[in-house]
Amino acid sequence: MGGGRLGRRDEIAQNSILGDDPLGHRSKMPGANRGWQWMTELIYGEATAEDAANLAALSTQVWLHTYATAGVRNAFSNYVLSEFTAEKLSTDIAEKNRRLFIKCEKSQHLVGYLRLDFESPSPSDPKVKTEIATLYVQEHHTRQGVGRGLLEQATLACRTRNVPDFWLSVNHENHNAIRFYDRLGFKRDGSMYFELDGEKHENFILRRSTNQPASSRMIRKATTADRPRISEIRNAVRENKLSPGSVSTVADTALWIYDNGTFWVWEEDGAVQGFAVADTRDGTIFGLFVHPDHEGRGIARALLPLACGDLKRAGFTFATLNTGPGTRAERFYRADGWTDTGRRDADGEIIFEKAL
Ligand SMILES: CC(C)(COP(=O)(O)OP(=O)(O)OC[C@H]1O[C@@H](n2cnc3c(N)ncnc32)[C@H](O)[C@@H]1OP(=O)(O)O)[C@@H](O)C(=O)NCCC(=O)NCCS
Numbered sequence: 001m002g003g004g005r006l007g008r009r010d011e012i013a014q015n016s017i018l019g020d021d022p023l024g025h026r027s028k029m030p031g032a033n034r035g036w037q038w039m040t041e042l043i044y045g046e047a048t049a050e051d052a053a054n055l056a057a058l059s060t061q062v063w064l065h066t067y068a069t070a071g072v073r074n075a076f077s078n079y080v081l082s083e084f085t086a087e088k089l090s091t092d093i094a095e096k097n098r099r100l101f102i103k104c105e106k107s108q109h110l111v112g113y114l115r116l117d118f119e120s121p122s123p124s125d126p127k128v129k130t131e132i133a134t135l136y137v138q139e140h141h142t143r144q145g146v147g148r149g150l151l152e153q154a155t156l157a158c159r160t161r162n163v164p165d166f167w168l169s170v171n172h173e174n175h176n177a178i179r180f181y182d183r184l185g186f187k188r189d190g191s192m193y194f195e196l197d198g199e200k201h202e203n204f205i206l207r208r209s210t211n212q213p214a215s216s217r218m219i220r221k222a223t224t225a226d227r228p229r230i231s232e233i234r235n236a237v238r239e240n241k242l243s244p245g246s247v248s249t250v251a252d253t254a255l256w257i258y259d260n261g262t263f264w265v266w267e268e269d270g271a272v273q274g275f276a277v278a279d280t281r282d283g284t285i286f287g288l289f290v291h292p293d294h295e296g297r298g299i300a301r302a303l304l305p306l307a308c309g310d311l312k313r314a315g316f317t318f319a320t321l322n323t324g325p326g327t328r329a330e331r332f333y334r335a336d337g338w339t340d341t342g343r344r345d346a347d348g349e350i351i352f353e354k355a356l
Contacts, residue, residue, distance in 0.1 A: 041106045041107065042104055042105075042106055042111075042144075042145065042146060042149055042218065042219070043104070043105045043106070043219065043220070043221075043306070044102060044103070044104050044149055044150070044153045044218065044219075044220040044221070045102070045103060045105070045220070045221045046100065046101065046102060046103070047093060047101035047102065047103040047113060048093060049090040049093055049094065051093075051101070051103055051110065051113075052086040052087075052089040052090035052093060053086040054110040055084075055086075055089050055101065055103070055110070055113055056084045056085055056086045056088075056089050057084075058110055058112070058113065058136060058138055059080070059083075059084040059089075059134070059136055060080045060081075060084045061138065061139075062136040062137070062138060062139070063079075063080050063084070063136075064076065064080060065139055066174060066177075067171070073197075075196055075197030076196075079196060089101075092115075097118070098117065098118055098119050099115060099116060099117055099118065099133075100115070100116040100118070100154075100157055101113060101114075101115050101116075102114045102115075102116070102150055102153045102154060102157070104137075104146050104149060104150055106141065110138075111137065111138050111140075111141040111146055112135075112136060112137035112138060112141060112146040112147065112150055113134070113135075113136060113150065114132060114134065114135045114136075114150040114151065114153070114154050115132070115133045115134040115135075116130060116131070116132060116133070116154055116157065116158070116166070117130065117131045117133045118130050118161070118163070120133065122167040122189065122205060122207065123190070123192045123205065124167070124189045124190035124192075124205050124207075125167075125189065125207070128165045128166065128167045128207055129163075130158060130163045130165070130166040130167070131166065131167055131168060132151075132154060132166055132167070132168040133168070135147060135150060135151070135168070135177075137150075142176075145218075147180055148184065149218045149220075151184055152218065152267075153218075153220060154166070155210050155212070156223070156225070157223075158210040159210050159211070159225075160223065160225045163210055164209060164210060164211070165207055165208065165209050165210060166207065166208065166210060167189065167205060167206065167207040167208075168181070168186070168205075168206055168207075169192055169194070169203035169204065169205050169206070170203060170204050170206060171194070171201055171202075171203055171204075172191070172201075172202040172203065172204050178204065181206050184208070185208050185212050186206035186207065186208045187206065187207060187208065188204055188205070188206060189205045189206060189207045190204075190205045191203065191204055191205060192205055217266065217267065217268040217269075218266075218267050218268075219264060219265070219266055219267075219302060219303065219306065220264075220265060220267060221262050221263070221264065221265070222262070222263035222264070222265045222272070222275065224258070226263070226265055226272050227258065229271065229272045230263060230265070230272065230275050233272065233273070233274065233275065233289050233290070233291045234287065234289055236291055236292055237289055237292065238292060239324060239327040239328065239329065253279060253286060254286075254287075256279075256281075257277055257279065257286065260280075261277065261278065261279070261280055261310065262277065262278075262306075262307075262310055263275050263276075263277045264276045264277065264303050264306040264307060265303075266290075266294075266299045266302065266303055268294070273290065273291045273293075273294040273299060274289060274290035274291060274294060274299040274300065274303055275287065275288075275289055275303065276288045276289075276300070276303035276304050276306060276307040277307055278307040278308065278310045278311045278314075278319070280310055280311060280314035280316075282320075283311055283314075283316040283318070283319060283320055284319070284320050284321055285304070285307055285308070285311075285319055285320070285321040286307075288300055288303065288304055288307065288321075288329075295328075300332060301332075301336070304336070308354070308356055311356060312356040316356060317355065317356055318353050318354060318355045318356055319353065319354050319356055320351065320352070320353050321333070321338070321351075321352050322344055322349040322350060322351045322352065323349060323350055323352065324349055324350075325343075325348065325349070325350050330350060333352050336354075337354060338352035338353065338354045339352060339353050339354065340352060341353050
């Protein structure tokens with residue numbers, strides 16, 4: 001796509017389900033602004049073969065930083081250079097039935113990832129078959145919630161697959177990781193040994209249920225498991241309700257986006273509370289909704305740039321949307337720098353545009 005306007009304006013208007021939305025200024029919750037700041041930056045998603053080289057480089061860096069604390073020797077170099085190759089990782093990524101790689105990016109840079117192996121029984125209890133085989137956060141980005149966010153993504157993925165528990169092993173001297181897992185509710189379940197260069201290293205085996213309630217907030221890409229909740233939020237709004245005439249068009253567009261695009265969702269305490277979504281066929285923001293119980297906390301303000309980013313990546317130089325006049329959504333978009341370009345003929349909704 002060349003960039004610029006695609007799609008006629010009447011088509012754009014018909015497809016939009018833009019709705020009810022709060023401004024983020026009126027934060028009623030302590031710490032909400034801090035949460036908003038880091039959440040706008042951390043994006044979680046499934047890693048693909050295109051990420052393999054970055055995963056290999058990050059793994060090498062984190063592994064050496066964690067374990068080669070006395071310096072580098074041949075055994076370490078041989079291990080990382082043979083274990084963490086883009087080729088090996090892309091082969092592993094391709095085995096989707098057996099593994100899942102979840103990445104975390106910040107400003108389009110990889111900052112951490114987690115690997116789940118679904119066919120790796122715990123030596124302490126073979127009934128527990130799913131292992132968190134890797135969880136690496138680049139040192140510059142530790143203690144910022146990346147590890148917690150990756151674990152919560154993994155928990156969600158396991159629940160979707162009806163996996164009740166997962167396990168992992170951690171070097172008994174890796175005190176930072178042990179404290180981290182302890183903080184996140186993992187319990188000791190025996191030991192196993194990792195051999196390198198003829199030396200045996202004790203690893204603690206830890207395990208946790210995947211039903212443990214999540215307790216943080218994050219922005220992530222929706223999975224198919226989120227569909228009912230996304231519909232619930234769409235139908236719960238007080239303004240910009242869906243008109244009966246537009247239900248089927250909106251449903252068709254939503255289906256297309258589920259298959260081809262991205263619903264960005266805000267998850268909090270294990271439940272999705274808002275979403276933003278762009279239609280990359282016509283340059284519109286197709287929806288931006290926050291559950292009424294969570295309005296006024298900056299959720300829309302945090303989500304909208306991600307949907308706009310999708311449009312920019314698809315080649316658009318500006319985004320379009322429409323919304324009902326006199327709504328909080330109108331005030332939100334004006335405050336967010338959107339330009340009022342006129343009214344939609346059919347129902348007088350305001351058509352807004354913003355440069356990307
Ligand atoms: C262990 C590791 C994954 C933690 O990731 P992280 O992004 O720094 O962790 P988070 O910021 O998400 O921390 C989540 C919670 O754990 C706590 N935590 C994290 N590291 C901690 C530490 N070193 N000591 C005490 N608590 C710690 C945090 O305070 C936070 O709790 P809070 O939200 O209640 O404040 C990361 O340090 C890492 O990649 N280390 C090197 C590789 C490694 O050892 N991986 C594990 C191999 S099994």
